[in-house]
Amino acid sequence: MPETPIRIALVGNPNAGKSTLFNALSGLRQHVANYPGVTVEMKTGRFRHADRDYEVIDLPGTYSLAPRSPDEMVAVDLLLGRRKGEAKPDLIVAVVDASNLDRHLYLTTQLLELGLPVAIAVTMIDSAATRGIVVDAVKLAIGLKVPIVPVNVPAGLGIVELKAAIANAHGQPAPCGPVFPADVATEAQSLQAKLGPTVPAFLVQRLLFDVGGQTERELLAAGKPELAFDLAAARQRLEATHGPALEARIRYGWIRKATVAAVTKPKTRPVTLSDKLDRVLTHRIWGTLIFFVVMFLMFQSIFVWATPLMDLIDAGFTWFAEVVQGSMPPGALRSLITDGIIKGVGSVVIFLPQILILFGFIAVLEDCGYMARAAYLMDKIMRRCGLNGKSFIPLLSSTACAVPGIMATRVIENRRDRLATIVVAPLMSCSARLPVYALFIGTFLSDGFAWWVPGLTLFAMYMVGFLTAPITALILKRTLLRGETPLFLMELPNFKRPSLRAVLIRMLDAGRAFLVRAGTMILASMIVIWALLYFPTSQSPKLSYPEQIERIAAEIDAVPEGAEADEAKKAFEAQRDQLTGDWKRNSYLGRVGRALEPAFVPLGWDWKIGMAALASFPAREVLVGTFGIIYDVGDVDAGAIGDPKDDKANGLRASLQSEWQRDPVRGPYAVATAFSIMIFFALCCQCVSTLAVIRRETRSWSWPIFTFTYMTVLAYLGAWATYQLGKLWIDTMN
């Protein structure tokens, strides 16, 4: 039987170099562990040292073990062995940054009280030295009475020594931390007696110190009502005797005493390169300018660099579908594989370039320290809509695609701000809306209009998102997500060179998380929509639609090459498109569209438009292809809609124009209908990928359902108002 690995918890402040150290310890043998109900993710990795197996748990970066939210409580519970099915760690490795030792050791002093052996990894000794801070590891170990290992991951130094120190520390008695005044222990003991022996002493101390914290919420809810009174009285007695910030004064006092011999600091803080960079990057003019350049580059790269890769993926899947099409007998199974599964998988994979590029950018910006500056610069603007500076980048990247944008909200620690950002991100006008806008602007707002009308309309459509998103966020923060304004206390870390390895791992994690967790839901919905459009396959006992279409396809192939053959080919193709249109119009989805027609009428839509909108539930751009099919011009490629030379796109435009003009009721209001559709698609959440990612990031079904519902209601009302106003205006003009 293999022995169980020794469990190590890796704990440190954000920016301590914890992730880099984790990657160095565990290599690529890592996996992500999820916790139900909370949005934290913890990675675990493994390594072997001196014939023993070790398991490392990478805890989320934190400044203290005073939990303020369920998310922060997960880490504390894990360290105390209070999580079901998870053994208490055998040992803690605290990661501390030498250039800011006091602040980093604050967390360490709390770790010393958990009753577990502790080893300390000191990072950035070199960069501390450049600012005149010299740390003597041997003297530090003597002062703190804890094993100390200096590590320098980029140079590959200290990893082996750290592993050896871990092996030595395992099984050793727990070290001693700061000693609190005797009355703290007395108060804690009397609270402990009321709570019972099952509550760890560490949590009783947290209960005493953390006013309004998560420990208080959990223990008071479980305890007797008079406990709240006893707790308040105990806190009052301690405050009266010792004054404010007792915990911080004791801990920092202890740290300064323990490190005084080991650390030499310059008398005055020297002006470092990082400080000088900070001056430029947060400068009124230069800082703002550089910020816009960085944002533009990021934005441009998601759009431009991702496009060729996305085209390649698209072409690859189309080719694959054709190969399968050619090598299988016709029928429902072939259609399921080519139109359902291969298209479905393709529609998932197509997001990867954007996700990888955005996360590459975010990882670099975060690792080098610029991310916090971006949030610092934008905080005042974002606060106007009830959010904070950290919401800016997720919302901006949602303009390319909401999927990576929503994943990028992980940088927002405050739960309410993060949820508000997630819920409004899909309102930002993403690139999938572009084919829809292009189709209707090209069809109804180009010929016979002034040259600036198409451009202005497109701009207006983008503005719909830019304006609705912040207003919605503000409303949400005032209603559903109301709460006191969170303290925006953010560390502005020293600038440093980003680690390529860390960046690559971040990109891979993001890609994998999307494929595995969101991909399945996207694929499932694609298959459902496929089935609703495929069945029933016939109206009468005659030949089924797919079989008839197959027969025509064979005839098209049989047409010999030549000038007049083209005519025959075109006739067959028209017949095929007509048949496909009949089939889809009679499909279950078509029937649903027809049944729902009364609901579409106030928007200026007929059942065909409604059916196309329903079919585009998996993704907005599907609307274009569906329109092509139900208007009998065949499947139109959403990417080709802006191309004036594309026959199918031109055919679709012509047939939309003529069909809408012929309509006796809607005929004169074609432009109003076009606007109504565009507004609908600007505001709706017809995107399974977005919903799947919201589900994944919030770990709940209620947020995706809420997002879909409010956006659909908003879209419907917006489309209704647009059509009615447009109609009124056209009537007045005539």
Next chain:
Amino acid sequence: MTLDQLPVGFSAVVLSVAGNATLAQRLAEQGLFPGEMIEHFGTAPLGDPLEIVVGGTHLSLRKADAALIHVQPASSSDPS
């Protein structure tokens, strides 16, 4: 005076932190509690938030929160 009134480039000693207990505790964890030195490093281009330095850590703090921190100005740390 309160921290939001401290001119850029000046240092001060923290006298007291008003406001709710969570704010005081989070600031204390970062080393910002009565008796400690604090420097007003800069202000964001839009005038808010502030960038402060506490014991070598650069922190961003909104003006509204800084107004809850009472300080005693010490000296200009940056004579330039």
